[in-house]
Amino acid sequence: MTLNCIAVDDEPLALEQVSKFIEQTPFFKLVGKYSNALHALNAIHTQKIDVVFLDIQMPDLNGIQLARALDKRTNKPHIIFTTAHHQFAIEGYQVDALDYLLKPFNYEEFLRAGNKALHYTELLNRRATPPVISNEPEHTHEHYIFLKVEYQLVRIALDDILYIEGLKDYVKVQLKNTEIPLLSLTSLKALEEKLPAKRFMRVHRSFIISLDKITSMTKSSVHIGKILINVGHQYKDIFSQFIGKWN
The missing domain is CATH 2.40.50.1020 (LytTr DNA-binding domain)
Structure with a gap:
């Protein structure tokens, strides 16, 4: 399985590093890199994107705002935040971020997050339709x-x-x-x-x-x-x- 990825970061060096990590990961395909979150949002709406490596502090539209803009999509890509500020971790998970990479991070840390995205996608893809879960009575949480x-x-x-x-x-x-x-x-x-x-x-x-x-x-x-x-x-x-x- 190959996952289509984009990198989003307004810092050129950080953007190049994440892009390089994506390109050297066998199960990832880099389909775009953006220094502007609005351009990234347009790409997500027009292409099949599986994983977004997303910086948080950016001008115009920050990473948290971009993630919230995607919340209503049924085919929402996995979000992996990349940021130098650990205080955003809780807010990141509130928008269902799959993982959180604290800058500066190395390839081993990047790959660990990447493997999580791959495993999660494989499990979801195997589930063709959600199962019919229950006909139990609703009067008690014991059931x-x-x-x-x-x-x-x-x-x-x-x-x-x-x-x-x-x-x-x-x-x-x-x-x-x-x-x-x-x-x-x-x-x-x-x-x-x-x-x-x-x-x-x-x-x-x-x-x-x-x-x-x-x-x-x-x-x-x-x-x-x-x-x-x-x-x-x-x-x-x-x-x-x-x-x-x-x-």
Whole structure:
């Protein structure tokens, strides 16, 4: 898969550096570089752009304003902010930025953000249509949660969840009867707080499991169907207590 990218920065040296990083990344294609956010906005509206590497402090239209202008687009490109000012980080994530690169950054940091964009795009492309999530009754949160998926809140029946995997800044929710997981830009900890403890358990820093979907288990691992999930060291005591109920 190749992602079409543009670089937007009013500083010539910074613009050239990001453009160079894009060009040396195998799965990226540089289709434009702009020193003016208004010109970049026009390019986004007239071309297929997958990723925008976007400076924040620019004249006429700044990066945050440009990102907000794209919020209503159904095919909104991924935004990766590039800025020398860390105070914009929170505001950046409020406009659904995929990542935030603090200047000066090296190619390793750039590539880490690029891989996130690639992985996120691959997962979204595999989901041809959003799944029909739930017919559960709406009178209690014990039966469902709402999760932000592709810029909309999706209702997910708790009975449909097999397990949840944390991937740094976002999570994959694996549902029964579908091979394609839901992907949401949130943390595993934030999602854990929404789930009823009597039905779900965190067994690893990267995994939450649905207890009633366990098909077999040992003191150090869990099978959910064909999926093997190891129990992390810091979670073994609480998991042992759970196993003890069945011994």
